[in-house]
Amino acid sequence: MSTIAEILETKRRQLADTLANRNFNASGIPLPQFGSAQRFLLLSILIGVFSGLLVVCFHFLIEFISWSTLGVPVGESLVYTLLFPPFGALVSVLLIREVFPRAEGSGINNTKAAIYISDGYIPLQSVFGKFLACSISIGSGNSLGPEDPALQMGAGVASYIGRSFHLAREHMRLIAPVGAAAGIAAAFNTPITAVLFVIEEVIGSWNAGVLGSIVLSAVSSVVVTRSFLGDQPLFRVPEFQFRDPLELVAYAVMGVAGGLVSVAFVRALVFIRERFSDLGSWRHYALPAIAGFLVGCIGLGLPGIMGAGYESVDSALHDEFGWHMLLLLCLAKFAATVLCFSAGTPGGMFAPTLFMGATLGGGVGLLIGNIPRMPEVAGSAYVLVGMGTLFAGIFRTPMTSIFMVFEVSASYVIILPVMIANTIAYLISRRFLPEPFFELMARHEGLDLPSNEEQRERESLHVEDAMSRTRRALSWDMSVDAALHALRQSDVPYALVSTRRAVWASVSLAAVERAREQGKGDLPLAEAFALTDLPRLYMDLALDEALSKLSKVPILPIVSRARPDQLLGSITLNDIHKAFGIKA
Amino acid sequence: MKELLAGSQSGAISGQGVRHAWQSLRARVHHHLVLHPFFGEVGQRALLIFAALFILSSTAGILNGRYWAARDTLARGEFERARGLNAQGLHEQALRHLRAAFHLERKNRDYRMAFTLTLIQLERYGEARIQLDEILRDDPTNAPANLLLARIAASEGAASMDSAVQYYQRAIYGLWPDNPLHHRIDTRFELAHFLASEDRIEELRAELIILASDIRDDPGQLLNTGYLMLFAHAPAQAETVFTRVLGRYPRNAEALAGLGKAQLETGNFAASEQTFLRAARANPENLEVRKQLALVQQIRALNPKRRGLGIYVSADRAGHLLIITLDRLAACADRKSLPPEVQDDMAAAATHLETRRRGAPPAESIDARIELAIRLFHDGSDFCVNPAEQPAVEHLTRALAVEQ
Numbered sequence: 008m009s010t011i012a013e014i015l016e017t018k019r020r021q022l023a024d025t026l027a028n029r030n031f032n033a034s035g036i037p038l039p040q041f042g043s044a045q046r047f048l049l050l051s052i053l054i055g056v057f058s059g060l061l062v063v064c065f066h067f068l069i070e071f072i073s074w075s076t077l078g079v080p081v082g083e084s085l086v087y088t089l090l091f092p093p094f095g096a097l098v099s100v101l102l103i104r105e106v107f108p109r110a111e112g113s114g115i116n117n118t119k120a121a122i123y124i125s126d127g128y129i130p131l132q133s134v135f136g137k138f139l140a141c142s143i144s145i146g147s148g149n150s151l152g153p154e155d156p157a158l159q160m161g162a163g164v165a166s167y168i169g170r171s172f173h174l175a176r177e178h179m180r181l182i183a184p185v186g187a188a189a190g191i192a193a194a195f196n197t198p199i200t201a202v203l204f205v206i207e208e209v210i211g212s213w214n215a216g217v218l219g220s221i222v223l224s225a226v227s228s229v230v231v232t233r234s235f236l237g238d239q240p241l242f243r244v245p246e247f248q249f250r251d252p253l254e255l256v257a258y259a260v261m262g263v264a265g266g267l268v269s270v271a272f273v274r275a276l277v278f279i280r281e282r283f284s285d286l287g288s289w290r291h292y293a294l295p296a297i298a299g300f301l302v303g304c305i306g307l308g309l310p311g312i313m314g315a316g317y318e319s320v321d322s323a324l325h326d327e328f329g330w331h332m333l334l335l336l337c338l339a340k341f342a343a344t345v346l347c348f349s350a351g352t353p354g355g356m357f358a359p360t361l362f363m364g365a366t367l368g369g370g371v372g373l374l375i376g377n378i379p380r381m382p383e384v385a386g387s388a389y390v391l392v393g394m395g396t397l398f399a400g401i402f403r404t405p406m407t408s409i410f411m412v413f414e415v416s417a418s419y420v421i422i423l424p425v426m427i428a429n430t431i432a433y434l435i436s437r438r439f440l441p442e443p444f445f446e447l448m449a450r451h452e453g454l455d456l457p458s459n460e461e462q463r464e465r466e467s468l469h470v471e472d473a474m475s476r477t478r479r480a481l482s483w484d485m486s487v488d489a490a491l492h493a494l495r496q497s498d499v500p501y502a503l504v505s506t507r508r509a510v511w512a513s514v515s516l517a518a519v520e521r522a523r524e525q526g527k528g529d530l531p532l533a534e535a536f537a538l539t540d541l542p543r544l545y546m547d548l549a550l551d552e553a554l555s556k557l558s559k560v561p562i563l564p565i566v567s568r569a570r571p572d573q574l575l576g577s578i579t580l581n582d583i584h585k586a587f588g589i590k591a
Numbered sequence: 592m593k594e595l596l597a598g599s600q601s602g603a604i605s606g607q608g609v610r611h612a613w614q615s616l617r618a619r620v621h622h623h624l625v626l627h628p629f630f631g632e633v634g635q636r637a638l639l640i641f642a643a644l645f646i647l648s649s650t651a652g653i654l655n656g657r658y659w660a661a662r663d664t665l666a667r668g669e670f671e672r673a674r675g676l677n678a679q680g681l682h683e684q685a686l687r688h689l690r691a692a693f694h695l696e697r698k699n700r701d702y703r704m705a706f707t708l709t710l711i712q713l714e715r716y717g718e719a720r721i722q723l724d725e726i727l728r729d730d731p732t733n734a735p736a737n738l739l740l741a742r743i744a745a746s747e748g749a750a751s752m753d754s755a756v757q758y759y760q761r762a763i764y765g766l767w768p769d770n771p772l773h774h775r776i777d778t779r780f781e782l783a784h785f786l787a788s789e790d791r792i793e794e795l796r797a798e799l800i801i802l803a804s805d806i807r808d809d810p811g812q813l814l815n816t817g818y819l820m821l822f823a824h825a826p827a828q829a830e831t832v833f834t835r836v837l838g839r840y841p842r843n844a845e846a847l848a849g850l851g852k853a854q855l856e857t858g859n860f861a862a863s864e865q866t867f868l869r870a871a872r873a874n875p876e877n878l879e880v881r882k883q884l885a886l887v888q889q890i891r892a893l894n895p896k897r898r899g900l901g902i903y904v905s906a907d908r909a910g911h912l913l914i915i916t917l918d919r920l921a922a923c924a925d926r927k928s929l930p931p932e933v934q935d936d937m938a939a940a941a942t943h944l945e946t947r948r949r950g951a952p953p954a955e956s957i958d959a960r961i962e963l964a965i966r967l968f969h970d971g972s973d974f975c976v977n978p979a980e981q982p983a984v985e986h987l988t989r990a991l992a993v994e995q
Contacts, residue, residue: 053640060647067654071661079665080691171636235655239697245721246728318694326717327690387721 044216047178050168051185051220052227057168058161058189059231065138065160066194066236069153072146073314081148081318082310088148089307093299095147096352099140100295103353110136114159114355116449118187118209119456127166127179134163140353148313149295150302150343151354154194158355161190161228181217184209188221189228195357196232196241198225200411207404208445211457242321244416247385254382255427257375258392262428264371265364265396266435272341272363273401273436273444279349280451294350302343312340315358320365320394324387330377333370337363356444360401361394368393388424391416395425396432403443405433470553471546473586474565474576480505481514483533490532491519501561503541503577504532511564511574512538543571544578550586553578666695670702673709682712700726707739716743734765738778745785752789759785776805776812783819796823803832810836810843817849826856844874848883855887858990860894863887889983895961896994902957909960913940915984916967923975933970939963958995965992 076091078084103111110133121129141156165186169179184205192201202225206213283294305312311319323333344359372389375381391412399408412425442450442458449456480503481490494502500516514536522528527535542556543566556563557580565576584590669692676685689706696702703722710719720743726736741758744751759782767774779802786795799820806812813836820829833850836843847870854863867884874880891897893915895908917940926934940963943956968988971978 053644057640057644057647060644060651063651064647064654067651067658070658074661074665079669079695080687168640171640235651243697243725245724321694322690325721386717 044178046172047169047174047182047185048220048223050165050172050174050182051189051224054161054165054168054182054186055189055192055224055227056231057164058157058186058224059193059228061134061138061160061164062157062190062193062228063232063235065142065153065157068138068142069146069314072142073148076147077310077313080310081313082306085307088310088313089300089303092148092303092306092313093296095143096149096295096299096347096350097292099144099149099353100292100351102140102143103136104291107132107136107140109133110140110159110353112452113445113448114155114157114162114187114190115208115445116452116454116456117159118162118183119445119449120454121162121166121183122180122209123456124454126176127169127174127181127183129159129163129166129183131163131167134160134167137163137353141355144295144347144353145314147299148302148306149299149347149352149354150312150314150316150340150359151347151352151356152315152358152361153355154191154357155355156353157190157194158187159190161186161188161193161224165189165224181210181214181220184217185220185224189224192225193228193232195411195415196229196236196239197411197414198222198229200407200414201225201229203410204404204407207407208402240417241317241415242324244324244391244418245385245387247388247418247420249388249420249423251382253380254384255424257372257381257384257389258424258428259431260375261368261371261389261392262396262431263435264367265393265428266400266432266439268337268341268363268367269397269400269432269436270439272345272397273440273447275341275345276349276444277447277451279345283349283351284451291351295347295352298346298350298352301346305339305343309336309339311336312343312362316340316362317358320362320390323365323369323390326386328366328369330370330373333366333373337366337370340366356401357398360397364394364397365390366393367397388421391418391421392424392428395429399429400432400436401444403433403436405429408433468550468586469546470544470548470550470565470578473550473553473582474546474578475582476576480511480564480574481532483538484531486529486531487519487522487535488528490514491516491523491528494519499562499579499581501579503562503564503574504538505572505574506533506538506540510540510571511543511566512536512541513560513562514538515561546575550583554580554583557583662695666692666699666702669695670705673705677705677709677712682709685709686713704735707736711739711743716746719743731761732765734762734767734771734774734778737762737765738781741782755785756782756791756794772805776802779805780812780815783816787819787822792823795819796825796828799823799825800828803828808839810840810846814843814845814849817846817853821849821852821856824856826853829853830857842873844870844877844880847873848877848880851880851883851887855883855890855986858986858993860887860891860986860990861898864891886983886986890987893983893987894991895957896991906957906960909957909964910944912964912984912987913943913960913967915981916964916971916988917941917944919978919981919984920967920971920975923971923978929970929974933974936963936966936970940967961991962995964988965995 072095073081076095077087082088109130114137117129117133121127137156137159141151141153145151145153162183163186165182166179168186169182174182187209188201188205191204192198195201202218202221205221206218210217283290286294302313311322319336322328323336328336340359340362344356344363347354348356348359369386369390371393372384373386375389376384376386394415395408395412398411399405402408408429409422409425412429413419413422446456446458479493479497481493483504483506485493490502494500494514494516501513504512504514506512514532518536522530522535532538541560541563544553544556544563545568546565553563557578562577562579564574565578567573567575669688673685673688673692676682676688686706686709689702689709692702693699693706703726707719707722707726710716710722720740723736723740723743726733727740730736737758741755741762744755744758747755759778762778763775763782779798783795783798783802786792786798799816802816803813803820806816813832817829817832817836820826820832830850830853833846833853836846837850840846847866851863851866851870854860854866864884864887867880867887870877870880871884893908893912895905895912897908900908917937920933920937926937929937943960943963946956965988968984
């Protein structure tokens with residue numbers, strides 16, 4: 008008996024060691040070892056599930072608060088409509104400033120800061136802070152949206168999970184965007200948009216290592232969200248068709264309108280934020296309350312602008328409003344959002360942007376529809392395109408804006424109009440705004456984060472920008488004497504040698520001189536030297552790739568991708584210095 | 592725990608006892624789970640995360656139940672308020688509450704339908720159409736939605752006529768939530784009236800034939816069908832329908848009037864006269880019946896082919912008919928402006944009338960006179976700008992043309 012007990016004890020210890028050290032299992036069979044990369048991928052699913060659940064609870068809380076404070080339908084009670092927005096703003100600001108100070112600021116910029124500044128660290132406190140403060144502020148009717156907080160909650164959860172599982176530093180830096188994608192996918196119920204947004208705005212480049220994790224987390228969070236909230240898209244979009252190419256003119260006009268309103272909105276926001284920040288410290292509490300009160304005043308006449316305002320967007324999609332009402336709603340939301348955001352009330356900008364875009368698009372579209380000879384277009388098409396234009400104009404994420412409209416409408420027909428209108432809005436915004444919205448906000452928050460837009464558009468140097476196009480090379484059967492003569496004529500003390508197998512090698516002037524001194528002057532190069540194959544470069548490669556290879560050899564051949572035996576030129580360190588403007 | 596239980600048994604749970612029990616529990620959990628070699632640091636974190644996940648999913652599950660229940664209650668409340676307002680005729684206020692109910696419970700068909708009906712009552716057809724399109728996107732066989740779309744299309748004028756007919760047809764053959772036969776007949780009647788108002792006679796006739804076979808024994812519906820058949824120039828079918836009604840209700844004045852009219856249209860003047868007489872007896876105050884009776888009697892007095900007439904009387908009536916039709920044409924058209932063949936007919940009529948005065952044998956010329964009278968009547972209708980209305984002659988020439 009004692010033997011059995013001993014065996015059992017041994018086994019138990021082995022199992023404990025296995026789980027503690029993860030080297031072998033109780034039966035002596037090696038357990039599957041998960042490196043940081045695999046853990047990163049697997050954790051992304053966990054992050055997605057967590058974020059999805061959190062966003063679902065966030066959604067419930069916002070709705071419960073909204074029903075309890077503003078009632079159904081919103082704006083029924085004059086007293087509640089006037090009192091609850093300032094009260095909610097005050098409570099949420101108190102929470103952020105006194106209880107969860109690390110939850111302050113834009114979710115996107117906090118996530119970017121986690122990547123570029125704090126090695127992926129986002130305090131868990133910020134998740135709770137955003138959850139409570141934003142649900143109170145948005146639920147009580149302040150004109151802000153839940154998507155940006157959802158993004159930060161996802162990023163915060165991801166950061167905590169990453170820390171818990173001891174991910175490597177390079178993975179920790181990328182885990183916040185994975186959570187951000189999960190958060191925004193759950194909030195919008197749009198996985199593709201979330202993935203694109205995170206790549207376009209948060210990471211700034213297509214990073215293959217993180218793409219799989221972002222997709223996994225976005226998908227898993229959407230699956231969780233849909234299992235609770237249903238599989239309906241954010242908006243019910245009526246069917247429409249694209250019939251007449253003349254419609255594109257209308258969409259182009261809408262792009263211009265969207266671009267101009269985006270510029271006006273961001274400028275107004277920056278202007279008022281700067282003015283507000285000049286005020287005393289009393290502003291932190293007083294301004295959100297005043298802004299909330301003003302939103303309540305607007306809400307008495309136009310209750311649709313209160314909170315995220317998605318019901319009004321849905322109504323705009325279903326032809327509830329005429330063009331005057333749509334433009335009035337756009338203007339009211341513009342004012343309400345500028346007030347709330349500038350005052351520092353917690354909440355995001357996505358929902359107000361979509362609201363303004365939808366109402367602007369609907370209003371302008373209906374106005375255009377009244378022009379004689381213009382084709383009759385469904386109002387919902389204009390509303391959708393309008394949403395995309397403001398998204399492109401304010402956030403400067405053209406790809407996301409196109410796919411977002413496509414995903415919320417589930418209509419392929421809308422792609423062409425959206426592409427035209429969004430591109431125009433984006434170009435106008437670029438022309439009149441020096442920096443995108445989030446970078447301006449980051450600057451205001453005292454952060455100097457890299458510009459993803461600049462990063463995307465920065466032109467990197469390639470081999471072809473630095474290479475020497477002289478195609479001269481020594482032949483393998485050339486004598487050492489002849490090679491010495493050729494090298495002495497050349498500007499550089501080394502030369503490429505073509506070998507018998509149509510690959511390239513190099514010899515230096517010093518080595519050739521040495522061989523001659525050793526009496527090998529008549530020998531062909533192939534016999535005088537042990538010619539080793541050089542790595543080949545192509546004209547389209549980035550210069551940093553050439554640079555890393557030139558650390559071992561002084562010269563490299565540039566060949567055609569189609570014919571490796573065809574020499575197009577050569578490159579040396581000196582050539583690269585010249586390309587970067589560094590004097591030798 | 593023991594302290595806690597002891598405290599509870601003694602009748603009072605002290606705060607200190609609870610705190611102590613909690614600390615004891617925490618220490619045990621920490622000792623057995625957290626400090627146990629079975630779990631490394633990562634294991635502990637993982638355990639914590641999965642525990643949090645469990646708590647979060649349980650919370651979400653509980654909130655989910657409450658959330659949907661609250662939505663349902665709120666939506667029902669809004670719907671009831673809207674119903675009350677709608678009943679008072681306050682459609683605009685009702686719409687606000689219906690919109691709220693519908694936003695809360697998007698999948699509820701009753702809310703959506705009530706919302707859409709209110710939109711239609713407020714003549715906000717564009718918005719209503721979008722809602723109905725969405726209903727049909729989910730359920731293309733939804734008959735009430737198709738019917739409402741048909742009404743909207745019908746109200747939009749000439750451009751939407753075809754789509755109105757299509758929606759009516761889909762409503763007829765779609766799925767009704769209750770009493771489908773009744774709804775189908777009502778919808779087909781609505782379609783028939785719409786086709787009649789648009790003068791789409793061929794389609795109307797087809798619908799009426801189906802209606803006549805679908806209707807069981809409802810006299811009102813049968814009478815409606817019969818009169819629509821008369822409108823659609825289908826007197827023979829109308830006669831059958833009115834006869835069906837009279838089979839069950841032999842003294843139904845409306846059915847008798849309809850049958851008399853149908854018989855008049857088919858040229859059965861004798862039967863028509865008898866039926867109108869019965870109709871006049873059944874409802875002596877019906878002036879229209881009396882007018883129709885007088886017309887039939889006038890026709891019968893003019894009819895050269897009436898049974899029992901001698902050959903001279905027939906010839907005389909044929910000649911009289913020829914005079915009437917010739918005078919009608921001569922009164923409204925300049926002879927020289929008429930086409931040569933019409934002028935020839937007029938000359939031939941004059942010759943016939945001369946022959947009649949000279950007392951020529953009538954047997955050969957009765958048919959020729961009738962034929963000429965029919966042609967002249969048609970010429971009068973074709974070439975005169977405002978030909979004199981002569982309903983008796985019109986009915987008679989039509990019947991004679993069929994006989995010829």
